[in-house]
Amino acid sequence: MVSRRSRREGALASWNDERGFGFIEVDGAVDADSSDAASERVFAHISAFPPRDSRPTPGERISFSVERTSEGKIRARNIRYLSASGRPIHSRRRRAGTMSYVVLATFAVAIGIVTAIGALPWLFAALYLVVSLITYASYAADKKAAQTKQWRVTESALLGLGLFGGWPGALVAQQRLRHKTQKPVFRQAFWGTVVLNILVFAILTTALRQPVLELMRLILDSITP
Numbered sequence: 707m708v709s710r711r712s713r714r715e716g717a718l719a720s721w722n723d724e725r726g727f728g729f730i731e732v733d734g735a736v737d738a739d740s741s742d743a744a745s746e747r748v749f750a751h752i753s754a755f756p757p758r759d760s761r762p763t764p765g766e767r768i769s770f771s772v773e774r775t776s777e778g779k780i781r782a783r784n785i786r787y788l789s790a791s792g793r794p795i796h797s798r799r800r801r802a803g804t805m806s807y808v809v810l811a812t813f814a815v816a817i818g819i820v821t822a823i824g825a826l827p828w829l830f831a832a833l834y835l836v837v838s839l840i841t842y843a844s845y846a847a848d849k850k851a852a853q854t855k856q857w858r859v860t861e862s863a864l865l866g867l868g869l870f871g872g873w874p875g876a877l878v879a880q881q882r883l884r885h886k887t888q889k890p891v892f893r894q895a896f897w898g899t900v901v902l903n904i905l906v907f908a909i910l911t912t913a914l915r916q917p918v919l920e921l922m923r924l925i926l927d928s929i930t931p
Contacts, residue, residue, distance in 0.1 A: 715769045715788065719747055721762050726752035726852075726889060728762060730770065730782055748772065750782040751852065752888055758787075761888065769794065775854070806877045813874065813904065820911045830910075838875025841867040845879035845886065852885075861892055869899040 714732055721728035729747035750770070755762055767790070770782040786794045817834065820826040844867060848859035864886070868876045876896065880887050887893070 713769050713771050713784075714748075715767070716748070718750070718762055718764050718766045718768060721764050723761055724889075724891075728764070730768065746780075748780055748782050750785060753849070753853070753884055754781075754783050754785045756786065757884075757887075777855075806881055809900070810874055810877050817907075825911045834871045834874060837867060837870060837872040838878075841872030841875035842879045845876060845883055849883050849885040861886075861895075865892075865895055865899050868896060869903055871903065873900045873903055 716730045716732040719729050719731040728750050730750050732746060732748055748770070750762075752762070754770070767788040768785050769788055770785045772780055773783050774780050788794060817826070817831050821828050821831045841864070844859050844864060848864065850856070851858045864876065873896070876886075879885060886896070
């Protein structure tokens with residue numbers, strides 16, 4: 707059971723950008739009636755921060771709400787950045803998901819067209835849908851595991867699902883769940899799997915298919931005794 711408390715202020719004492727979390731040095735006690743020390747550091751996950759171009763930086767002033775998990779641990783939620791004067795910084799929300807949805811819509815139209823004209827069996831479209839649903843569920847499970855500190859879905863598994871046709875579901879999950887959207891290394895690897903998957907899709911559905919198949923046959927013949 708999670709209990710929510712009034713907003714507090716503090717400074718980001720540490721930040722692990724690779725793992726997407728840090729700790730906040732709280733100004734004063736977390737709760738006047740609690741036994742928590744005034745200097746206690748509160749856990750803060752990247753999902754609790756508002757979206758902006760730069761990552762959280764140690765020393766930044768922030769305000770936040772505090773919640774207590776079912777395990778009795780406290781963590782920050784609904785974090786807001788503060789200016790030097792202590793006023794909230796209302797960062798302009800980025801439309802980071804716009805490009806993702808453009809790519810997704812373009813691909814959906816393309817796969818619909820090539821399926822309709824018979825250039826691609828309908829089974830492939832069904833496969834993309836099924837794997838995308840599995841991928842979305844995997845992202846949701848991973849976010850829940852991150853919040854509750856349970857066993858996580860590995861990044862390699864998420865990337866593998868995207869590579870084998872689940873990237874449309876991954877795009878939707880990233881934007882709707884706000885998960886895996888700010889870690890640069892993962893984002894680069896993810897978009898690499900998208901490009902690779904679309905490249906294979908293009909080869910299978912265009913005039914490139916026959917030359918590529920012939921090239922593959924030549925390569926296999928050359929290495930086969």
